[in-house]
Amino acid sequence: MxxxxxxxxxxxxxxxxxxxxxxxxxxxxxxxxxxxxxxxxxxxxxxxxxxxxxxxxxxxxxxxxxxxxxxxxxxxxxxxxxASPRIEGSIHLLRALRAKGVPVFALTNFGTDSFAYAQTQYDFLGEFDRAYVSGRMKLTKPDPAIYAAVEADCGVPPEALLFADDRADNIAAAAARGWQTHLFRDWQGWAGRLVAEGLLSRDEAGL
The missing domain is CATH 1.10.150 (DNA polymerase; domain 1)
Structure with missing residues (x-):
């Protein structure tokens, strides 16, 4: 899909x-x-x-x-x-996707107060179409319930979600629910995956 x-x-x-x-x-x-x-x-x-x-x-x-x-x-x-520094290549990808009209969500293990503070330090944390923050949800990855909650809220079929995370256990839990996944190692690899999916051109991805 x-x-x-x-x-x-x-x-x-x-x-x-x-x-x-x-x-x-x-x-x-x-x-x-x-x-x-x-x-x-x-x-x-x-x-x-x-x-x-x-x-x-x-x-x-x-x-x-x-x-x-x-x-x-x-x-x-x-x-x-x-919680620093910023990974500029990934931030560029977030913004390039949104510029193309692709909905971009966050799914993060992050405290409620620490996320609110981080938003005052990092402007891009306010740019997601939807931000799923574990502290708010009282659920953490890789609990399958957090992925189910995202699905229920956003209304996008699991098979149509593409998720990047640096932890293999979080990726495995998402894949078990049918999500498309990418194990993040560096922004260039993630950019390549987005290009391969037809979401961005190489120029748009910064490659």
Whole structure:
């Protein structure tokens, strides 16, 4: 079935998301590894993605680990430094698709408050035709229910959705529902897929 709407993940598709890199720069790799072994920071972030309050969740987590209290709080205090830089090639593709009249959605594991903050820092986050944010939905990828909720809301048949995500488990869950999928590695590969689908020309895709 021809693609009727394109769905973008955000982290590591439109914005780089690499907390380890941020902490390496602050603490050094060895100290960062010690911290990440002692504290399940990604588990903490999953609570935010699932709808937990941004600051309260992180600051509450910090109180559970007094030895790392300050460093855990950085996850909130310096969050935008972890959620950067922009992936300009992907942003160009988002805008090129919309200029062609192709509906563009976001489907992202992202906290409600952190997404609202990110929108003040990244203009393109306000440019989606529909934005499906896990914190708002109280569902996270790769739970099949989040994909079902997108289908029910947008009205596009699963087979007509083309979804790009950097995580294989998220892609597999979408594919299991019949979505067309692209495992994102770099914007050029994603651009090539959009060209192959006939959605953009090579010039429009920046290739």
């Amino acid at each position: 021809a693609v009727q709407a394109v769905v973008f993940d955000i982290g590591n598709v439109l914005i780089e998301w690499n907390p380890e890199r941020f902490y390496d720069g602050r603490l050094g790799a060895a100290r960062r590894q010690e911290m990440f072994q002692a504290v399940d920071l990604h588990g903490m972030n999953e609570l935010v993605d699932a709808g937990g309050p941004f600051r309260e969740t992180i600051y509450g987590w910090a109180e559970r680990y007094p030895a790392w209290r300050e460093e855990i709080r950085w996850w909130f205090d310096h969050w935008i430094e972890m």
